[in-house]
Amino acid sequence: MISLPLVYTILALIAYTTGFWYSFMHLLAKREPNRWFIGVILSIGLLLHGYILEHDMLTTHGVNYDVFNLMSFTSGLMLLLSAVYSTYRPVIALNLLGIPVAATGLIFGFAFSHPDQFTEEHSLGLDIHIILSLSAYAVLLMATIQAVLMWFQDRELKKKQKRLWVNLLPPFQVMESLLFDMLITGFVVLTIALGFGFFTVDSFLAQHLAHKTVFSLISWVVYGVLLIGHFKFGWRGQKAIRFTLIGFSLLAVGFIGSKFILEMILGK
Structure with missing residues (x-):
């Protein structure tokens, strides 16, 4: 018997595939895609994606933080934000990147997540x-x-012959504006997350979170300095790109590096 989550997964993938090929064919022909159609088809895919996530992550014992569930969650969120940003900026072409990422995350989450494993009981906070x-x-x-993408785009724009994928991208100024939209959103969410962490985590040292917290705070400072520099001193272009890469590198070291040390080296 075919399960309902499987049916929803197939329908979500059909919606994602339809949205991708519709956008790709229109952009390739240099025709503006219908924003309403893109919005509706991606909304259907994301709603189905969200139902599957709810089924896989929310259990009677708590939230299931299986790595494949997290892949599905983050990939779906990335497409959701990409779709939202494209409603007020001419960046529909970037959905060509977000849709395959969300589809891949959905497939991995449905196929490989373990509903009876990796479930931990935590407080709501x-x-x-x-x-x-x-x-x-x-x-x-x-x-x-x-x-x-902006770094490669800037390099390609300085050449006489531009590659096809560069022609599909929005203008560099639009890409830059979208970058700061993302940075502002991420900075606000990271600020709130750190605030919740300080009030809900009992002991950072006992839970081996000190190093992760330090790297997250340094990254938060880097992003904050970049945003202040942008709005007060007009920082943009290559400087914005460098700060963004440094900030996320620190986050990655704090999150991925700490998990590697704790699980692979210390066995915790």
Whole structure:
């Protein structure tokens, strides 16, 4: 018997595939895609994606933080934000990156997550802190990918012949504006996540979170300095790209590095 989550997964993938090919064919032909159609088809895919996540992550014992569930959550959030940003900025082309990422995360989450494993009981405040932290990482990862695209775009624009993928991208100034939209969103969410962490985590040292907290705070400062520099001193271009990459590198070292040391080296 076919399960309902499987049906929803297939329908979500159909919606994602439809949105991708519709956008790609229109942009390739240099025609403006219908924003309403893109919005509706991606909304259907994301709603189905959200239902599957709710089914996989929310259990009677607590939130299931299986790594594949987290992949599905972050990839879906990235596409959601990409779709939201494209409603007020001419960046529909970036959904061509967000849709495959969300589809891949959905497939991995449905196929490989373990509903009976990796479930931990936390207080509501700590669960909110974890979800906000993951959301901040997802948004700032988007900003990092955006910064890398801008770096390649800037380099290609200086050449006489531009590659096809560069022609599909929005103008550099639009890409830069979107980068700061992402940075502002990520900075706000990271600020709230850190605030929840200080009030909900009993002991950072006992829970081996000191190093992760230090790197997160340094990263928060880097992003804060960049945003102040942008709005007060007009920082942009390559300086914004460098700060963005440095900020996320610190986050990655704090999060991924600490998990590697604790689990692989210390066995905790």
